[in-house]
Amino acid sequence: MSDFWVFGYGSLMWNPGFEHIRSEPAILRGAHRALCVYSWVHRGTQERPGLVFGLDNGGACRGMAYQVPEHSWPETLSYLRAREQTTMVYKEHWHGIELDSGEKVQSLVYMVDHAHPQYAGALPLEEQLQIVSGAVGKSGKNPEYVINTAAHLEEMGITDTGLAWLADRLRNS
Template sequence: MEDLWVFGYGSLMWNPGFPVQMASPALLKGAHRSLCVYSWVHRGTQERPGLVFGLDRGGACRGMAFRVDPGHRDDTIAYLREREQVTMVYREHWRPVTLADGTRVTALTYMVDRSHPQYAGALPVERQLDIVLGASGRSGPNPDYVLSTAAHLTELGIRDHKMEWLSRALKAA
C-alpha cells in the first residue's frame, strides 16, 4: 500500500486529527486559501453561519503536507471524509504539491464546490468580520478558528494581508 499525503490549508495545518508520519510546508498551485465557506456545523449553524476556509480555484496556496503511514491510510481517509464532507461543500481532490525540499507528491485535499449553497465567494473583509464575530458551532467559536489559523500562517511565514487585518480586528472586538 502506498503512502498517503494530505494537504492542509486551514485547521488541518494545526489540528490534523490523524496520525502523522511526517509534516512539511508545501505549495499547491492552481488554488488559493479563501474564507469562502459558510459554516453550518463546525463554526456556525444554518441560522447563524460562520465562515471557514476553502481552497478556491486560481492562484497558489502555501500550507502543510502530511505523510500518513500506509497502515493508517484507510482510517485517515474515512476520518477526513467525516470531518470535511459533513455537508458536501468540499470536493475530494488528488493534487500535486511541492514540499519544502522540492519533492513533488500527490496529496489528498478538499476544494470548495462553488455550486454548493454554502459557497460564500469573495466577501469583503468587513463582511467577513461581521459574520465571524457572532458565529459558533460544534467545534467552537468562529473567531477562535480564524485567529488560530492566522497564528499558524504567521508561524509558517505565510503572509496574508486580509487575514492579518481580520485577525487584528477580531482581537480588537
C-alpha cells in the same frame, strides 16, 4: 504508492487529528485559501452561519503536507470525510503539491464546490468580520478558528494581509 499525503490549508495545519509520519510545509499551485465557505456545523449554524476556509480556484496556497502511512490510510480517509464532508461543501481531489524540500507528491486536497449553497465566494473583509464575529458551531467559536489559522500562517512565514487584518480586529473586539 505506499504512503499517502494530505494537504492542510486551514485548521488541518494546526489540528490535523490523524496519524502521520512526516509533516512539511508545501505549496499547492492552482488554488488559493479563502474564507469562502459558510459554516453550518463546525463554526456556525444554518441560522447563524460562520465562515471557514476553502481552497478556491486560481493562485497558489502555502500550507502543511502530512504523510500518512499506508496501514492507517483507510482510517485517516474515514476521519477526513467525517470532518471535512459533513455537508459535502468540498470535493476531494488528488493534486500535485511541492514540499519545501523540493519533493513533488500527489496529495489529497479538499476544494470548495462552487455549486454548493454554502459557497460564499469572495466577500469583502468588513462582511467577513461581521459574519465571523458572533458565529459558534460544534467545534467552537468562529473568531478562534480564524485567529488560530492566522497565527499559524504567521508562524510559517506566510503573509496574508486580509487575514491579518481580520484576525487583528477579531482579537481586539
